[in-house]
Amino acid sequence: MKEEMAxxxxxxxxxxxxxxxxxxLWDRKWLIFVSFVLFVSVGLGYALxxxxxxxxxxxxxxxxxxxxxxxxxxVVIEEPASLLEKLKTSYIPVAVHAFVEAGDLxxxxxxxxxxxxxxxxxxxxxxxxxxxxxxxxxxxxQNVVDVVGNDHKEVIASAFRELxxxxxxxxxxxxxxxNPALLKVAKTELASSIQGEKRALDDLKxxxxxxxxxxxxxxAGEKAKLDDLAGQSQQIDVQLELTExxxxxxxxxxxxxxxxxxxxxxxxxxxxxxxxxxxxALTLMMVExxxxxxxxxxxxxxxRLTIDLKRQLGELAAKKAENSRMQGVQARFLxxxxxxxxxxxxxxxxxxxxxxxxIAAAENDLVKFEIDRETxxxxxxxxxxQLKSREDILQNTKPLAVAMRSAERLSPKRxxxxxxxxxxxxxxxxALAFLASLLGQVKRRQLQITVEQE
Numbered sequence: 476m477k478e479e480m481a482x483x484x485x486x487x488x489x490x491x492x493x494x495x496x497x498x499x500l501w502d503r504k505w506l507i508f509v510s511f512v513l514f515v516s517v518g519l520g521y522a523l524x525x526x527x528x529x530x531x532x533x534x535x536x537x538x539x540x541x542x543x544x545x546x547x548x549x550v551v552i553e554e555p556a557s558l559l560e561k562l563k564t565s566y567i568p569v570a571v572h573a574f575v576e577a578g579d580l581x582x583x584x585x586x587x588x589x590x591x592x593x594x595x596x597x598x599x600x601x602x603x604x605x606x607x608x609x610x611x612x613x614x615x616x617q618n619v620v621d622v623v624g625n626d627h628k629e630v631i632a633s634a635f636r637e638l639x640x641x642x643x644x645x646x647x648x649x650x651x652x653x654n655p656a657l658l659k660v661a662k663t664e665l666a667s668s669i670q671g672e673k674r675a676l677d678d679l680k681x682x683x684x685x686x687x688x689x690x691x692x693x694x695a696g697e698k699a700k701l702d703d704l705a706g707q708s709q710q711i712d713v714q715l716e717l718t719e720x721x722x723x724x725x726x727x728x729x730x731x732x733x734x735x736x737x738x739x740x741x742x743x744x745x746x747x748x749x750x751x752x753x754x755x756a757l758t759l760m761m762v763e764x765x766x767x768x769x770x771x772x773x774x775x776x777x778x779r780l781t782i783d784l785k786r787q788l789g790e791l792a793a794k795k796a797e798n799s800r801m802q803g804v805q806a807r808f809l810x811x812x813x814x815x816x817x818x819x820x821x822x823x824x825x826x827x828x829x830x831x832x833x834i835a836a837a838e839n840d841l842v843k844f845e846i847d848r849e850t851x852x853x854x855x856x857x858x859x860x861q862l863k864s865r866e867d868i869l870q871n872t873k874p875l876a877v878a879m880r881s882a883e884r885l886s887p888k889r890x891x892x893x894x895x896x897x898x899x900x901x902x903x904x905x906a907l908a909f910l911a912s913l914l915g916q917v918k919r920r921q922l923q924i925t926v927e928q929e
């Protein structure tokens with residue numbers, strides 16, 4: 476009756492109110508309830524009967540090796556991105572193919588996905604499977620882990636061999652540094668070097684002494700020559716002085732002869748006037764004889780004064796000039812010899828100082844050898860310790876977990892299935908309710924039309 480009234484009211488209007496919809500749903504609430512129960516029952520049955528699916532995850536950590544054994548800088552054996560690409564294109568397909576070829580029917584179509592978290596050395600690969608397939612997936616994942624591990628193991632082995640060779644070389648060097656026999660040989664060589672430098676110094680001093688004595692003898696010789704020339708110069712000066720005195724004497728004698736000759740000539744004139752007697756003739760003869768003698772003496776004196784003495788003075792002047800020139804040359808020779816002697820003595824001091832420096836350097840080398848040896852021993856020991864400590868860096872790629880089953884199942888999600896089933900059941904029930912209401916209205920409309928026609 477209520478339905479007929481609602482229909483009549485709705486027939487008179489094109490609008491449908493919420494109240495009308497609620498009335499329709501309320502009248503067919505049992506239909507909606509039955510639909511809800513039916514769908515929930517089906518969903519619950521499906522959820523309970525469906526097999527449980529889990530996610531199996533394997534996490535591997537990429538190992539580390541040494542980029543350079545000398546400085547010990549660690550690097551990953553292989554970049555995770557590169558390894559991930561190899562897993563997708565090679566390792567996983569090969570492992571899956573081998574697993575299928577082995578005939579393990581627990582997994583018919585195994586599938587593995589791989590990924591790598593950013594900024595990490597981890598690589599994760601996952602599979603989805605049933606609980607009963609856990610052992611099969613564990614074996615499959617282990618195969619992939621073994622392939623990766625074996626591939627990286629050779630890199631670690633190569634680095635370990637290189638590191639071991641470095642340790643062995645350092646130990647050999649350390650053994651040589653600690654070897655008493657080698658130490659004795661090295662010290663003996665250094666001591667011999669010191670003795671050689673000292674012997675060289677002694678030889679140098681002896682050679683310098685000989686050279687200096689030779690130069691001193693040369694200086695003495697040159698000085699003696701210069702002194703001899705000075706003596707000769709003095710002798711020439713004496714001869715010049717005597718010659719000058721002789722010249723003065725000769726000039727005086729010439730003057731005296733001229734006076735005497737003048738007097739004799741005057742006496743001759745008197746004798747000529749009184750030459751009548753024999754006595755005066757004899758006197759005249761004697762006067763003539765004296766005049767001749769004075770002329771001869773005058774001639775001899777003038778010859779001596781003007782020729783011989785002049786030539787002698789010229790010769791003495793030439794000897795004086797030559798002596799002066801020779802003294803100048805000899806003085807230069809003496810100066811050169813003195814300079815050579817001074818330079819040799821100065822050079823000798825420098826050579827001796829250099830020889831002492833060489834001896835000091837050789838002695839310092841011996842001391843430095845001891846210090847360097849201890850330093851090198853310490854460095855080698857530290858190097859060996861550092862190299863050994865780097866063995867800890869060599870870590871092969873290893874699994875952190877193999878086919879670890881997820882704590883929660885992936886499917887079925889029973890609560891979700893039941894909830895969705897209930898929602899679908901309600902929706903289906905509401906749809907049926909509206910459909911039944913619509914069919915009822917259509918039936919009543921046809922009945923009304925039939926009654927009106929009758």
